[in-house]
Amino acid sequence: MPRVDRRFALPLLLAVLALVLGWGLSVGLSGYFVYLGMSAVVACVAILGLGVVTGSAGMISLCQLTFGAVGAWVVSALNLVDAPGGFLVWLLLGGLAAGVVGLVVGLPALRLRGVNLAVVTLGLAAAADVTLVQIQFPGATEGVAVQRPGPFTSDRAYFLLCVIVLVLCCLAVHLLHRSRWGSAWKSVAFSERATAAAGASVRTSKLTAFAVGAALGGISGGLVTGQVGLAFPASFTTIQSLALYVLAVMSGAHLIDMAVFGAVLWVAVPELLKRWGVPQDWGFVVFGLFGVQALASGTNLGLLLRRRTGNEIAPVAAEVPPAPEPVPIGGPVLTVRGLSVHFGHVTALSDVDLDLPEHGVLGVIGPNGAGKSTLIDVLSGFLPRAEGSVTLDGRSLAGLAPTRRARLSLRRTFQQDRVPPGLTVAAYVRFVARRRLRGEEIAEALAFFGCPPADTPLARVDVGARRLVEVVGHLLARPRVLLLDEPAAGLPHEEHLAFGRRLRQVPARFGVSVLLVEHDLDLVRAVCDTITVLDFGRVLASGPQAQVLADPAVLKAYMGETELA
Numbered sequence: 001m002p003r004v005d006r007r008f009a010l011p012l013l014l015a016v017l018a019l020v021l022g023w024g025l026s027v028g029l030s031g032y033f034v035y036l037g038m039s040a041v042v043a044c045v046a047i048l049g050l051g052v053v054t055g056s057a058g059m060i061s062l063c064q065l066t067f068g069a070v071g072a073w074v075v076s077a078l079n080l081v082d083a084p085g086g087f088l089v090w091l092l093l094g095g096l097a098a099g100v101v102g103l104v105v106g107l108p109a110l111r112l113r114g115v116n117l118a119v120v121t122l123g124l125a126a127a128a129d130v131t132l133v134q135i136q137f138p139g140a141t142e143g144v145a146v147q148r149p150g151p152f153t154s155d156r157a158y159f160l161l162c163v164i165v166l167v168l169c170c171l172a173v174h175l176l177h178r179s180r181w182g183s184a185w186k187s188v189a190f191s192e193r194a195t196a197a198a199g200a201s202v203r204t205s206k207l208t209a210f211a212v213g214a215a216l217g218g219i220s221g222g223l224v225t226g227q228v229g230l231a232f233p234a235s236f237t238t239i240q241s242l243a244l245y246v247l248a249v250m251s252g253a254h255l256i257d258m259a260v261f262g263a264v265l266w267v268a269v270p271e272l273l274k275r276w277g278v279p280q281d282w283g284f285v286v287f288g289l290f291g292v293q294a295l296a297s298g299t300n301l302g303l304l305l306r307r308r309t310g311n312e313i314a315p316v317a318a319e320v321p322p323a324p325e326p327v328p329i330g331g332p333v334l335t336v337r338g339l340s341v342h343f344g345h346v347t348a349l350s351d352v353d354l355d356l357p358e359h360g361v362l363g364v365i366g367p368n369g370a371g372k373s374t375l376i377d378v379l380s381g382f383l384p385r386a387e388g389s390v391t392l393d394g395r396s397l398a399g400l401a402p403t404r405r406a407r408l409s410l411r412r413t414f415q416q417d418r419v420p421p422g423l424t425v426a427a428y429v430r431f432v433a434r435r436r437l438r439g440e441e442i443a444e445a446l447a448f449f450g451c452p453p454a455d456t457p458l459a460r461v462d463v464g465a466r467r468l469v470e471v472v473g474h475l476l477a478r479p480r481v482l483l484l485d486e487p488a489a490g491l492p493h494e495e496h497l498a499f500g501r502r503l504r505q506v507p508a509r510f511g512v513s514v515l516l517v518e519h520d521l522d523l524v525r526a527v528c529d530t531i532t533v534l535d536f537g538r539v540l541a542s543g544p545q546a547q548v549l550a551d552p553a554v555l556k557a558y559m560g561e562t563e564l565a
């Protein structure tokens with residue numbers, strides 16, 4: 001008997017249970033509640049889409065029902081001409097068409113964020129409102145209703161069909177969330193710079209999120225046509241798009257169960273208001289209040305329900321394994337010549353030269369503001385307007401964006417925490433490494449650096465351990481060069497030197513050459529073969545560790561007059 005992978009067993013079981021529940025409801029509920037249930041299921045597909053764009057990828061989309069209208073329009077048009085394939089094929093084509101429109105709408109998202117993106121998507125929704133009223137849905141004026149497919153013509157059967165479509169959409173979203181796309185969405189929501197530094201395209205991540213979210217909106221709109229027969233603009237208004245967005249944000253719709261909860265609210269609130277004799281439009285006010293609460297608190301119901309108590313997980317203070325056979329230091333792998341960067345009148349780097357030898361660990365030190373982080377930004381492509389040349393293995397990196405450099409084997413970490421909390425340790429490491437990794441390979445590298453186990457959610461990991469996980473992810477990419485910007489910041493002081501001893505083994509264990517920016521001189525002494533000292537953007541001294549650290553000019557600039565005396 002074929003064995004089902006454990007990772008898929010639970011989702012498949014839940015899918016079967018959902019189908020059984022859907023069938024039970026379709027035969028057990030009264031006709032009115034079947035119709036309400038249909039509305040909830042259809043809304044849930046649209047909310048799932050918002051969960052992708054907004055919940056996972058962190059972009060505001062206020063036009064989800066415009067994508068729904070695209071799906072409904074395509075299904076209505078194909079129904080009118082009685083196109084081959086039937087309802088289910090039309091539904092799929094409606095979703096595809098909405099996905100394409102989503103790609104186009106996603107283009108501004110490449111440049112816009114926050115309220116600006118909100119305005120663009122809201123403007124699109126408002127424009128679609130007006131246009132739909134003008135052009136109407138195909139067949140609406142002639143009264144040609146959309147035909148439900150063969151065995152699903154009754155309300156009860158069509159409700160079951162909607163549940164089947166919803167379950168398939170949930171499975172697809174679940175698989176996408178576990179895929180590289182899903183990791184990229186969560187990464188881009190947290191830090192676009194870190195996404196690019198992992199070699200993932202920020203542009204593709206955002207566009208795929210918009211396309212998938214819109215396609216789900218389109219499928220939802222297509223289902224509406226089968227539910228109501230004749231689609232009308234009133235089903236896809238801007239205010240409804242807004243309310244759906246609020247529900248998605250409030251419930252935390254990137255979590256599938258929370259998307260279902262949001263859909264239940266979508267039908268339950270107006271229904272309850274009706275029963276209490278309150279006009280249903282007040283439902284929008286209730287949703288608005290939910291939204292204000294969610295946006296003001298910066299959290300959502302899904303996160304609150306999943307919040308675990310207890311301390312954050314810190315790095316494990318484990319024994320440092322014995323050092324492997326050292327590898328010989330080779331010729332320069334990264335060469336920098338005449339690097340200068342100006343920010344207005346501030347000279348952050350001035351005519352900097354340095355060479356990072358293969359399998360070497362080069363320390364870059366200097367007082368605050370000396371230009372160390374600027375150097376890493378230039379080398380990794382985040383400051384493209386620098387003067388001078390940077391070559392990796394003899395190849396000029398001029399004009400290459402951060403993503404390209406990362407894919408070319410030049411990796412970096414950040415001084416600030418840029419590890420997305422929405423992933424597990426393993427998902428993050430796989431995403432950053434950009435190659436197939438065996439479970440044991442990940443576990444071994446995590447254990448080597450004293451990181452938490454692979455299945456730990458990063459939201460539960462403290463900042464020091466998260467930065468170690470970041471280092472592990474980039475090392476497992478097996479780059480030629482890794483630039484580390486104060487990687488030990490956030491670790492308890494006693495862990496600094498243990499980290500240094502591990503870092504010392506990195507060239508031999510991972511075949512990587514390391515450029516280390518660090519303030520902790522003890523750590524630098526323990527790790528670096530050669531050191532370059534920056535001061536006011538200039539190279540003050542460069543060479544073997546002992547020689548540089550004994551240089552009086554270095555002592556004066558780096559440690560201050562008192563140390564010299």
Ligand SMILES: Nc1ncnc2c1ncn2[C@@H]1O[C@H](COP(=O)(O)OP(=O)(O)OP(=O)(O)O)[C@@H](O)[C@H]1O
Nearest residue numbers: 343346347348366367368369370371372373374375
């Ligand atoms: N985006 C920017 N705009 C203007 N000035 C900047 C910018 N980034 C850096 N600088 C300036 O460039 C100089 C070098 O800054 P940089 O952050 O590279 O120093 P650093 O050695 O990394 O400092 P620290 O050790 O505090 O991190 C500083 O004078 C800083 O104020």
